[in-house]
Amino acid sequence: MDWQGWFALSLTCVTLLTLIFTHIRPHLVMMTVLTILSVSGILDGGDALAGFSNAGLITVAAMFVVAAGMHASGAADMLIDKVLGRPESVRSAMLRIFAPVALLSGFLNNTPVVATLIPVINTWARRIGIAPSKLMIPLSYCAILGGTLTLIGTSTNLIVNAQYQALTGAEGLSLFAITALSLPVALCGLLFMWLLFPRWLPNRESGDTFANLREFTLEVTVAANGPLEGRTVEEAGLRHLKQVYLVEIERGGSVVTAVSSEERLRGGDRLVFAGDTESIADLLRIKGIVPSAENGQAQSLMTHRPERCLVEAVVSPHCGAVGQAIRDARFRDRYGAVVLAVARNGERIRGNLGTIRLEAGDTLLLEARPAFVSRQRYNRDFLLINDLATETPRHRQAWLAWAILVGVVGLASFEVISMLNAALIGAGLMIATRCCSVSQAERSVDLGVILTIAASFSLGAALDKTGVAAYLAGGIIDLGDGRAWLLLVLCYVAVSMLTEVITNNAAAILMLPIVLQITGQSGLNAEPFVFAIMMAASASFATPLGYQTNLMVYGPGGYRFMDFVRVGLPMNLFIGAVTLSILLLGWPLQG
16 A cells, blocks of 8 residues: 555544544544545545535435424324333333334434334333333334334435445445345344343333422522622522532523523522432521522422423433533533433432533433524434423324325335435425424434534545555455455454444444455455445444434433443344344355
8 A cells, every 4th residue: 555545544543543432523523534635635625525415415314304204293103102002011012112113213214213202102111010121222222123124214224325336336225125134133133122121121110310300409589688689699609509509590480591600699589409409408508598488399490481491311422521520511601501410320310410420321401491402403412302392293294294204115115216316305395294394304404413424435435545445355355264254244243343332324434445345356246245234333232322222212211331231232142143144045145
């Protein structure tokens, strides 16, 4: 290799290490890589930006809008309502979940599917007397397996297909091309869960960690004409209390949220604190503070106000506040939201909220301005799992949304029009028929995912253009000793390991050029290797951080990190073994 090849290889290694060991958001990392490749001259402008005009990327964006229409119209809820019923055992409950979740995830992005079902499954589990911890991991894993059923079920499949077309000039794969592999894999995975998970999963009655606000909020009042009237929050000594944290001030029928240290108190102000309710005595010892009429209750927090909304959110691994104390992270200023409570491993953390160090997977109860929800659709610092400001579903459009989805799938599967055009028409119809609003459609498009995918194409192109892919392929071929089955196993394992530590899309995009070089140099059939990449990139079960839906169920299920390792690692090994066995038996490896 020349200097450009070694430079691209070094840049790839630095990129992987950055994604694994830092909290820098993937789209910022990949956009930086794109810039370096363009400025260094390794890629010209057209090659560097080719990902942004890729048909697969636009299809992903359009399918986000289609999924938003299904969610906003209540079409997905309608299916769930008709099939859940009242099962009498954990296994029976899991069977009720499997079919609708796998079906929806096969044609919609699985993130909104899981986000929609978390509160539904939580409420349903309590109603039938089953711990949510028995059902939340199966919900996530089922959505992951369902996403592999079609080419549009997960963005990874679409992007791999698009990059495969770009690198080889081939026509690409049809909508159900992978189904012959993924359907038996999914059925085996669901059977594995049904047989073993009821015994392996913990029985924790964690439920909704923040179901009762009265358990951790309290209210006091500023005495009229008292010594605190006219003082700032800082001067009154209310900013750095040991066990409680000032959330908001109710004043004259309105609410002051994200209270500044310089906010001046007035007589009659109702102060709402979060923290340990046992600390009410400490507050009442402050001269000028008197009990509220509803002391110890969270009535004001439960009252709807246009100035705020209550949001339950999971801290993403890419959140800039991870590893910092809430106060040191300047959470209030950075996000325009106040932390009411923090839960970790299914239990609320007690003590001084300001000193709690946030970790990826923590579940937060936030009081936020309405803009917080729309911002997080783009920033992805948090995964929203319960947004109390969500618009009411347009139930009259539910059947229409189903008709649009079926139409999109039918047009693409029978190749009447391209998958791109079918997705674009579907997205346009969802908005035109008011299955979702324009604002909902805009929020549904995950800008971070789109930028990550588009920029990742540049690194994949650089690996191919500079000869790095060919160089690494030669090394893997030597390691496999020329045996086709061993090369297939090595490719699957490499992608599977990468997807546990970086995003699944990035893992697939980085490995595809290398795998195509392996098949080209060895004279092998590329299709089973491409399918192996798709399946390995999605089959991420071993950690809550490996796949977004795993992180979303982490808090609501009351799980600990090792709960995922205990059930997810065997699941990874089982799915890998089934996938490779079917590929080796059903597809010819020789070209």
